[in-house]
Amino acid sequence: xxxxxxxxxxxxxxxxxxxxxxxxxxxxxxxxxxxxxxxxxxxxxxxxxxxxxxxxxxxxxxxxxxxxxxxxxxxxxxxxxxxxxxxxxxxxxxxxxxxxxxxxxxxxxxxxxxxxxxxxxxxxxxxxxxxxxxxxxx
Numbered sequence: 001x002x003x004x005x006x007x008x009x010x011x012x013x014x015x016x017x018x019x020x021x022x023x024x025x026x027x028x029x030x031x032x033x034x035x036x037x038x039x040x041x042x043x044x045x046x047x048x049x050x051x052x053x054x055x056x057x058x059x060x061x062x063x064x065x066x067x068x069x070x071x072x073x074x075x076x077x078x079x080x081x082x083x084x085x086x087x088x089x090x091x092x093x094x095x096x097x098x099x100x101x102x103x104x105x106x107x108x109x110x111x112x113x114x115x116x117x118x119x120x121x122x123x124x125x126x127x128x129x130x131x132x133x134x135x136x137x138x
Contacts, residue, residue, distance in 0.1 A: 024079035
């Protein structure tokens with residue numbers, strides 16, 4: 001099930017990028033980002049209100065705000081980039097960036113994660129992504 005959900009996330013990402021890019025064309029990259037995140041805030045406020053456990057006690061650390069800033073930056077960049085290079089190339093380049101970053105985090109055990117050295121299969125998969133991008137860019 002987790003692999004299917006990861007695949008579904010990729011499907012949702014492409015659709016989200018398309019529609020957010022369209023909205024950005026009618027408004028601006030920044031205003032569409034505001035609409036996007038406000039919609040998400042309302043959605044998750046409802047989800048939290050209906051599903052939150054009462055025993056949730058996570059000590060707050062300012063670093064926990066970083067994903068929100070990075071998410072907003074990612075949406076703004078997607079809005080600008082998708083008009084220039086299209087959804088397919090944008091998602092492919094994004095995928096390569098995610099894979100390389102993930103391999104680095106796993107390999108060096110960054111952010112307190114246990115080290116997980118990439119094997120031959122991971123490097124072959126990364127090479128296939130790079131080869132695909134080269135073909136797309138030619």
